[in-house]
Amino acid sequence: xxxxxxxxxxxxxxxxxxxxxxxxxxxxxxxxxxxxxxxxxxxxxxxxxxxxxxxxxxxxxxxxxxxxxxxxxxxxxxxxxxxxxxxxxxxxxxxxxxxxxxxxxxxxxxxxxxxxxxxxxxxxxxxxxxxxxxxxxxxxxxxxxxxxxxxxxxxxxxxxxxxxxxxxxxxxxxxxxxxxxxxxxxxxxxxxxxxxxxxxxxxxxxxxxxxxxxxxxxxxxxxxxxxxxxxxxxxxxxxxxxxxxxxxxxxxxxxxxxxxxxxxxxxxxxxxxxxxxxxxxxxxxxxxxxxxxxxxxxxxxxxxxxxxxxx
Amino acid sequence: xxxxxxxxxxxxxxxxxxxxxxxxxxxxxxxxxxxxxxxxxxxxxxxxxxxxxxxxxxxxxxxxxxxxxxxxxxxxxxxxxxxxxxxxxxxxxxxxxxxxxxxxxxxxxxxxxxxxxxxxxxxxxxxxxxxxxxxxxxxxxxxxxxxxxxxxxxxxxxxxxxxxxxxxxxxxxxxxxxxxxxxxxxxxxxxxxxxxxxxxxxxxxxxxxxxxxxxxxxxxxxxxxxxxxxxxxxxxxxxxxxxxxx
Ligand SMILES: Nc1ncnc2c1ncn2[C@@H]1O[C@H](COP(=O)(O)OP(=O)(O)OP(=O)(O)O)[C@@H](O)[C@H]1O
Ligand SMILES: [Mg+2]
Numbered sequence: 001x002x003x004x005x006x007x008x009x010x011x012x013x014x015x016x017x018x019x020x021x022x023x024x025x026x027x028x029x030x031x032x033x034x035x036x037x038x039x040x041x042x043x044x045x046x047x048x049x050x051x052x053x054x055x056x057x058x059x060x061x062x063x064x065x066x067x068x069x070x071x072x073x074x075x076x077x078x079x080x081x082x083x084x085x086x087x088x089x090x091x092x093x094x095x096x097x098x099x100x101x102x103x104x105x106x107x108x109x110x111x112x113x114x115x116x117x118x119x120x121x122x123x124x125x126x127x128x129x130x131x132x133x134x135x136x137x138x139x140x141x142x143x144x145x146x147x148x149x150x151x152x153x154x155x156x157x158x159x160x161x162x163x164x165x166x167x168x169x170x171x172x173x174x175x176x177x178x179x180x181x182x183x184x185x186x187x188x189x190x191x192x193x194x195x196x197x198x199x200x201x202x203x204x205x206x207x208x209x210x211x212x213x214x215x216x217x218x219x220x221x222x223x224x225x226x227x228x229x230x231x232x233x234x235x236x237x238x239x240x241x242x243x244x245x246x247x248x249x250x251x252x253x254x255x256x257x258x259x260x261x262x263x264x265x266x267x268x269x270x271x272x273x274x275x276x277x278x279x280x281x282x283x284x285x286x287x288x289x290x291x292x293x294x295x296x297x298x299x300x301x302x303x304x305x306x307x308x309x310x311x
Numbered sequence: 312x313x314x315x316x317x318x319x320x321x322x323x324x325x326x327x328x329x330x331x332x333x334x335x336x337x338x339x340x341x342x343x344x345x346x347x348x349x350x351x352x353x354x355x356x357x358x359x360x361x362x363x364x365x366x367x368x369x370x371x372x373x374x375x376x377x378x379x380x381x382x383x384x385x386x387x388x389x390x391x392x393x394x395x396x397x398x399x400x401x402x403x404x405x406x407x408x409x410x411x412x413x414x415x416x417x418x419x420x421x422x423x424x425x426x427x428x429x430x431x432x433x434x435x436x437x438x439x440x441x442x443x444x445x446x447x448x449x450x451x452x453x454x455x456x457x458x459x460x461x462x463x464x465x466x467x468x469x470x471x472x473x474x475x476x477x478x479x480x481x482x483x484x485x486x487x488x489x490x491x492x493x494x495x496x497x498x499x500x501x502x503x504x505x506x507x508x509x510x511x512x513x514x515x516x517x518x519x520x521x522x523x524x525x526x527x528x529x530x531x532x533x534x535x536x537x538x539x540x541x542x543x544x545x546x547x548x549x550x551x552x553x554x555x556x557x
Contacts, residue, residue, distance in 0.1 A: 048462060050458070050461055050462055070464075071464040071465070071466050072464065073464070074461070074462060074463060074464030075463065075464035076464075079459070079462030079463060081455060081458060081459060081462070082455075083455040084455070084459070085453075085455035085456050085457075085458055085459025085460075085462075086456070086459070087456060087459075087460075087474060088453075088456070088478070088555075089477050089478060089554060089555045090555070091555075098463055098465075099463050099464065102463070102464060102465065102469070132555060145459075148459075148463075149463075158462075
């Protein structure tokens with residue numbers, strides 16, 4: 001649990017983060033969105049005190065972070081940034097080992113952890129551990145950056161536009177990796193992004209910032225159905241909000257009992273994808289199939305459409 | 312192309328060593344530059360010993376310049392020392408613009424004749440390239456790398472030693488090399504205050520109107536500077552490859 005209490009940052013007379021209070025549940029993903037200069041990075045960097053707050057406090061599992069020496073605090077919090085910040089003069093393995101080394105882990109434990117992380121990120125240790133960052137592609141560098149942030153098994157991972165520089169396909173892959181890893185380790189993730197689709201895809205909760213203030217902190221669906229402020233609607237976009245809403249629910253979650261007719265769709269597909277399928281095939285209902293091949297129920301066009309409306 | 316370069320270097324080095332070890336063999340070459348039967352080869356001391364003393368002075372001064380310039384460069388690029396940056400720049404700049412001969416003139420009454428005033432002059436003259444390179448290297452360290460190092464909980468000391476200095480190394484070494492090479496030439500003035508060095512040969516030539524001496528002193532100094540520049544560049548490359556920067 002991360003609690004921000006009236007967190008404030010001022011530079012001279014300007015307030016760039018203005019009394020932000022919010023509670024982030026352990027093991028969840030919170031995505032911070034907002035226009036450029038709205039204070040997202042500043043808010044994020046006050047959590048690991050790369051920026052010293054001017055007012056308010058940050059509690060992690062009930063402990064005030066200002067009670068811990070900063071360098072010790074930061075070793076317990078993963079931090080991954082856009083442009084990855086890998087050490088160019090150290091190998092991939094050494095880069096990943098940075099925090100475990102600072103923490104004084106044994107060589108054997110470090111080695112095992114580095115290999116484990118490289119495998120999780122689909123980088124074969126034998127091939128990649130001894131390479132230097134400049135010998136990797138941008139996507140691979142980014143994965144090493146995230147692996148490095150996760151090396152010491154932090155309970156909290158802060159990410160500032162981690163996938164901003166990746167092409168759409170690699171970005172989708174990186175997002176999926178992050179979701180997998182977050183589920184596997186139960187990490188609490190706080191991520192800043194400009195990309196609303198990314199926010200909706202990854203976030204259990206989305207925090208909307210504007211001019212230093214937190215306008216809304218809610219699950220993605222509520223941002224669409226009950227925006228707290230006109231700015232929130234502008235940011236999420238109203239033109240395709242029904243489709244966005246549909247994309248937040250999977251076929252498995254929405255399936256009604258009964259055997260369906262029409263095309264079969266995987267339970268993991270979003271309603272948006274099912275709708276597209278129905279439009280394409282001209283059918284009015286679909287059968288939802290679990291990944292083991294057993295039917296999970298059915299979806300009708302009318303049922304899907306009803307879920308694309310607020311309330 | 313690389314082989315040709317290596318051959319040329321090897322030839323230059325052999326020529327230098329041969330001349331320093333058995334200068335008399337080269338007498339016929341220098342004879343045309345003497346008049347009235349004056350000796351064609353410097354005969355008031357061993358050329359080899361003079362060259363060694365010359366290099367010794369240069370390296371000693373360079374070591375001192377390096378320690379001071381790099382430390383100062385580190386200090387003024389820390390947040391706590393940033394306010395001293397302009398002052399240090401000015402002081403180091405004066406060290407370079409104040410003529411070494413004038414430094415000698417001032418130093419001699421204070422520390423006497425010999426090697427010490429020369430060391431002082433060379434030390435002051437050699438600070439600037441090392442200092443400026445150290446500063447620009449530390450200031451241009453990629454900000455995302457520094458940010459990541461901070462974010463992972465490296466202390467400022469760990470960041471400096473583990474990240475900033477290794478990344479700054481190529482430029483710092485280049486500064487040291489420039490400083491050394493400049494001072495190989497500059498060190499000849501030390502002979503005006505009785506420091507042992509190749510300047511002696513040139514001064515002896517001037518006093519006795521012996522062009523051969525002047526040529527010998529100049530050529531040996533120039534050749535040494537060239538070979539040092541080259542040799543140090545090679546060493547730098549190896550060193551940097553060993554720590555994986557550059
Ligand atoms: N050191 C500083 N001194 C003064 N103002 C600053 C400083 N750092 C940031 N700011 C200001 O604080 C505001 C918020 O900056 P911040 O980096 O948090 O924005 P952001 O939401 O992350 O923007 P972006 O999406 O462009 O990354 C900006 O207006 C910025 O100019
Ligand atoms: Mg930002």
